[in-house]
Amino acid sequence: MRKVSFSPPDITEAEIQAVTEVLRSGWITTGPVTKAFEEELARFLGVSRVVCMNSATAGMEMVLRLWGIGQGDEVITTPLTFAATVNVILHVGAKPVLVDIEPGTYHINPSLVAKAITRRTKAILAVDYGGWSADYERLLEIAEGSKNLFRPRKNTPQEWIGRILVMADAAHSLGATYKGKRVGAVADVSVFSFHAVKNLTTAEGGCVSWSERLRPYDEALERGLRLLMLHGQNKDARQKYEGGGWQYAIELPGYKCNLTDIASAIGLSQLKRYESMLAKRKAHVEAYNKHLSRFSSLIIPHNPPWEGEPSYHLYPLRVPPLWRDTLIKELAAAGIQANVHFIPLYYHPAYRFLRYRADDFPVTEAFYQGEISLPLSSAHTEEERETVIRVLGEIVSSK
Ligand SMILES: Cc1ncc(COP(=O)(O)O)c(C=O)c1O
Structure with a gap:
């Protein structure tokens, strides 16, 4: 009997070659291949920058942490999702507020989101179920319309947009479009997954992108995410070896969720086709x-x-x-x-x-x-x- 697997990875000789090259190169963790993958992803999505991590879960959690979302805050999402979406809200100490999906769609119901907003709401985490984009225009309008309730936490990116963050759990939707734009360029921040069963895989992996509205904060966003994802170090491993620049500082007690060049080699190869x-x-x-x-x-x-x-x-x-x-x-x-x-x-x-x-x-x-x-x-x-x-x-x- 021939088996039909649910979602086998699409691996060709090109991926195998690309991984082999990295293995032979003398540098296997985060480095030039991850950088090239990030640049190609940014081009593909039509955004200014992309930051890769070792999963979408890590990407979502690092964004919530960067945004200063935590204890006493609420994040609105839907129950029609994987545990990761709600786990990250709990990991940062915030309260997940679940609302139903909209009839005739697979997506969070914007009218219910509007009703669920309180003074504690700091983010809406919509899920692009199955690869269909959520209705971000309506969610952004709702976030704009509730500005009067929003109290940004001082010295956090919450002050940049002065309203609830509209975030995409875009784990499923790499390559999807919404009203003429690629998902990744629409919600304030979007997080993709490259897990083994996803459309494009790095075995485990993910990335974060943000929309044009946040372009003035490109530097701060990229730096903030890179600090959080690598122990708060102000240099990555490769930078420490280059030109004798061994010194570094730990600026905050960060996390550890960087993507390796071995993984990025698979992703870069997949992105080409x-x-x-x-x-x-x-x-x-x-x-x-x-x-x-x-x-x-x-x-x-x-x-x-x-x-x-x-x-x-x-x-x-x-x-x-x-x-x-x-x-x-x-x-x-x-x-x-x-x-x-x-x-x-x-x-x-x-x-x-x-x-x-x-x-x-x-x-x-x-x-x-x-x-x-x-x-x-x-x-x-x-x-x-x-x-x-x-x-x-x-x-x-x-x-
Ligand atoms: C909707 C959704 N969000 C998030 C994730 C988590 O992705 P990752 O495994 O890359 O952390 C998944 C993974 O299956 C998912 O289906």
């Missing part, structure tokens, strides 16, 4: 749509009502809730790995203390109960995709 990887994902999605829309019991994924193109990260199919779990097992028995995105946060024991219940989130709950994410990767062949379509079609027809 990323447009064609996106095109392959799109072709798989279009084939799924064409064949699966014939079944009245299935609801195929849809674009949200705002303009933009997704990055085709997930294929969230909706099936009758009573079928969901057996269907995943039947697919598995036929060698096809499916998945569910996501078990909403309110179901996890770790967040029980927040006292949310499924009833508080009717739209998320209805979506979750019937959701199946089908295998999707630029590494899948047409044959693998056709296998999924055939097997799923047989199972659904037999119901």
Whole structure:
């Protein structure tokens, strides 16, 4: 039986070569390849700068810390996400405030965000579920409109924009667009993931970008993030070896989440052919749509009502809730790995203390109960995709 993996990494000889070159180069941690990857990412996103880290989780946490968000503050997000989104809020000591997704979308509901804003709200952390951009224009308008409530913490970047930070958990959406711009250039700050199952991978990795509105603070943002991500050292390892410049200062007790050149070599290599990887994902999605829309019991994924193109990260199919779990097992028995995105946060024991219940989130709950994410990767062949379509079609027809 041929297996169809859920999201195999798309690794070619080019990535293997690039990693080998770094391994032979005499410099394997953060250095020139990471710098080149950051520059190429900035060009791809259409932003001034990009800072790479070893995960999106680290990227989001470092942004919250740089922003001076912590104890006594609130950050609004949605339960339809991975634990990382809410864990980083808890790590910095702030309170996550969860609101439902908007009907007809996979995204945080801006009207509920507006209602949830208090004097303590310091950020909105929207999730680009499945690779579709959230509705950042509306979220930015809401943040602007609530300026009168906002009390920036002194000597933090909160003073720069004088309002709630609109942040994108863009873990899924590298390459997606929103109203003519790439995600990464739209929200105030965006954080991408290069985890092994993501569209573009470095095995583990991520990066932070920011919009034009923050361009006057380019230097401060980059320096602040680089300090936080490397123990607060004012030089990275390579700078310490160059020209006898061994001296350094620890300016703050920072963290350790830099990206290595080995990892960046994979990413840089993938970025060179990323447009064609996106095109392959799109072709798989279009084939799924064409064949699966014939079944009245299935609801195929849809674009949200705002303009933009997704990055085709997930294929969230909706099936009758009573079928969901057996269907995943039947697919598995036929060698096809499916998945569910996501078990909403309110179901996890770790967040029980927040006292949310499924009833508080009717739209998320209805979506979750019937959701199946089908295998999707630029590494899948047409044959693998056709296998999924055939097997799923047989199972659904037999119901
Ligand atoms: C929505 C979302 N946010 C954040 C993350 C965390 O990404 P990373 O593993 O790079 O920290 C993930 C990873 O699966 C995710 O799905």
